[in-house]
Amino acid sequence: MPNKLEKPIKVMLVDDNIIDLKINSKIIFISKLFDEIIQCQSGEEALSYFNTHSNQPEKLPNLILLDIQMPEMDGFEFLDNYKRFPPELKDNCIVAMLSSTLDFGDIRKAEANPYVVKLLKKPLYPAHLEELFKANFPVEKQPRF
Amino acid sequence: MTRSPVKVLYIDDEENNLLAFKASFRRQYEIYTAISAAEGLKVLENLPVEVIIADQKMPETTGVEFFKSIATTYPDPIRILLTGYTDIAALADAINHGDIYRYITKPWNDLELHNSIKNAHDAYRSKIDLRNKVKELEKTNDELNRFIYSISHELRAPLVSVIGIVNLVKMEGLYNSSGEYWELIESCSNKLDYYIQKTLQYYKNNKNISENSDINFKTLVDEMIDLYAYSDRDTQFNLNINQTHPFMGDSFRIEVILGNLISNAIKYQKESGHHKVVDISIDSNLLSAEISITDNGLGILNEHLEKIFTQFFKAKNNKGSGLGLFIVKEALNKIDGTIAVSSSLNHGTTFKITIPNAK
Numbered sequence: 001m002p003n004k005l006e007k008p009i010k011v012m013l014v015d016d017n018i019i020d021l022k023i024n025s026k027i028i029f030i031s032k033l034f035d036e037i038i039q040c041q042s043g044e045e046a047l048s049y050f051n052t053h054s055n056q057p058e059k060l061p062n063l064i065l066l067d068i069q070m071p072e073m074d075g076f077e078f079l080d081n082y083k084r085f086p087p088e089l090k091d092n093c094i095v096a097m098l099s100s101t102l103d104f105g106d107i108r109k110a111e112a113n114p115y116v117v118k119l120l121k122k123p124l125y126p127a128h129l130e131e132l133f134k135a136n137f138p139v140e141k142q143p144r145f
Numbered sequence: 146m147t148r149s150p151v152k153v154l155y156i157d158d159e160e161n162n163l164l165a166f167k168a169s170f171r172r173q174y175e176i177y178t179a180i181s182a183a184e185g186l187k188v189l190e191n192l193p194v195e196v197i198i199a200d201q202k203m204p205e206t207t208g209v210e211f212f213k214s215i216a217t218t219y220p221d222p223i224r225i226l227l228t229g230y231t232d233i234a235a236l237a238d239a240i241n242h243g244d245i246y247r248y249i250t251k252p253w254n255d256l257e258l259h260n261s262i263k264n265a266h267d268a269y270r271s272k273i274d275l276r277n278k279v280k281e282l283e284k285t286n287d288e289l290n291r292f293i294y295s296i297s298h299e300l301r302a303p304l305v306s307v308i309g310i311v312n313l314v315k316m317e318g319l320y321n322s323s324g325e326y327w328e329l330i331e332s333c334s335n336k337l338d339y340y341i342q343k344t345l346q347y348y349k350n351n352k353n354i355s356e357n358s359d360i361n362f363k364t365l366v367d368e369m370i371d372l373y374a375y376s377d378r379d380t381q382f383n384l385n386i387n388q389t390h391p392f393m394g395d396s397f398r399i400e401v402i403l404g405n406l407i408s409n410a411i412k413y414q415k416e417s418g419h420h421k422v423v424d425i426s427i428d429s430n431l432l433s434a435e436i437s438i439t440d441n442g443l444g445i446l447n448e449h450l451e452k453i454f455t456q457f458f459k460a461k462n463n464k465g466s467g468l469g470l471f472i473v474k475e476a477l478n479k480i481d482g483t484i485a486v487s488s489s490l491n492h493g494t495t496f497k498i499t500i501p502n503a504k
Contacts, residue, residue, distance in 0.1 A: 017302070017306070019303075019306050020306055020309070023306060023309040023310060023313060024309075026313050027309070027312075027313065027316075030313075030316050030317075069298075069302070100298075100301050100302045100305040101298070102298075102301070102342060102345055103298070104349075104397055122302075122305045122306075122309060123305055123306075123308045123309035123312055124309065125312065126316070
């Protein structure tokens with residue numbers, strides 16, 4: 001759970017598929033749970049976002065929604081890099097994987113990774129996002145509807 | 146096609162025999178000779194010998210002992226045993242432990258020995274051919290499985306995007322904006338997704354790996370109901386789950402079995418306005434789990450009961466894929482489970498399953 005959660009609450013989407021980035025951004029917008037959406041089309045792009053903003057904690061995401069199957073760097077490889085980040089970069093951030101996979105191997109691997117709080121399945125529903133939000137972010141900081 | 150001559154290794158402690166053998170057969174075969182078992186082994190280590198002839202009576206290592214010693218290291222060459230006297234004990238031993246193809250008495254008859262070598266070589270070829278064919282088939286089969294598996298994943302990703310878009314259309318209140326078109330797109334997409342999921346289940350079940358883990362039936366059934374009753378919230382579930390002992394089983398296959406049966410119980414219901422009930426009872430003990438799933442839905446025609454587990458069998462007006470129960474049966478076969486069905490038309494269907502506890 002993030003130590004502190006200060007507005008604006010930010011979510012980062014990492015997905016090589018532009019259509020899914022668009023769809024999931026919309027769903028996040030409809031859920032009203034987050035104030036900002038950072039879209040990355042690859043694991044590399046997400047890593048470089050962290051590197052560029054390493055001195056601006058207010059720009060870093062509180063949640064990463066990470067696709068599994070991506071060319072070059074897949075979701076698990078991204079996590080291998082992410083875990084080497086200094087703690088101050090990831091202290092206020094949790095990772096959930098977001099994938100259309102039905103592969104038990106992927107599911108188990110995702111659940112076994114200490115950085116992954118949950119594997120969400122595509123299509124993403126606002127209700128599932130809200131459940132994840134409630135389970136992982138301090139209750140008093142939740143946005144009011 | 147001309148094949149290179151058959152490579153024959155002849156081991157005998159009598160030099161004269163080796164010379165005689167060479168003289169008789171050097172035109173037909175590529176011959177290697179050795180004066181002892183140890184020398185013979187050296188030849189084997191360096192050359193792909195196809196037929197080995199060994200004399201039984203040799204100092205240090207006998208023919209049978211030699212054949213025994215190479216049983217696992219060189220299983221392929223075909224073995225022929227030569228003996229100068231009738232030694233029943235050696236013979237029995239040779240047949241039982243030495244994997245001997247032929248037994249020939251000394252002094253040998255050239256024609257008989259020649260035929261034996263020829264036959265031995267044929268046996269060798271068939272053995273190798275068969276092994277290559279099996280290898281080839283396994284490879285093709287494996288590639289096909291992997292192909293279908295990955296293509297199903299690739300097909301599913303964009304389909305899930307389509308379903309996501311339809312969900313957005315719903316959330317933005319546009320679902321009824323184009324007559325029934327969105328509804329049609331949604332139902333087609335769901336149907337396609339169902340087929341892809343069944344295909345994946347079928348191919349995963351076909352793989353022979355089975356991983357046993359601790360199964361909690363209560364949790365599993367709750368999850369399955371959550372998953373499949375999502376689209377239909379009017380069905381009432383009565384659960385009666387008794388699990389007295391830990392149950393070890395193949396969680397993937399048990400999920401597939403319960404998932405398909407529970408989703409069928411929800412799906413094959415009478416038209417709306419009817420109080421839909423599904424009873425699930427599970428008795429799990431040290432030996433096995435007895436599962437019974439009963440619905441009060443459409444029921445199955447008596448003459449169809451035998452066919453429902455066959456691939457692509459669909460009753461008329463049936464909205465299913467003809468794969469669900471087939472996969473259930475296949476999955477049960479893999480884990481030594483059994484299934485029985487009883488049904489009464491318009492009153493409902495009961496499936497009874499037994500799955501052994503792998504503990």
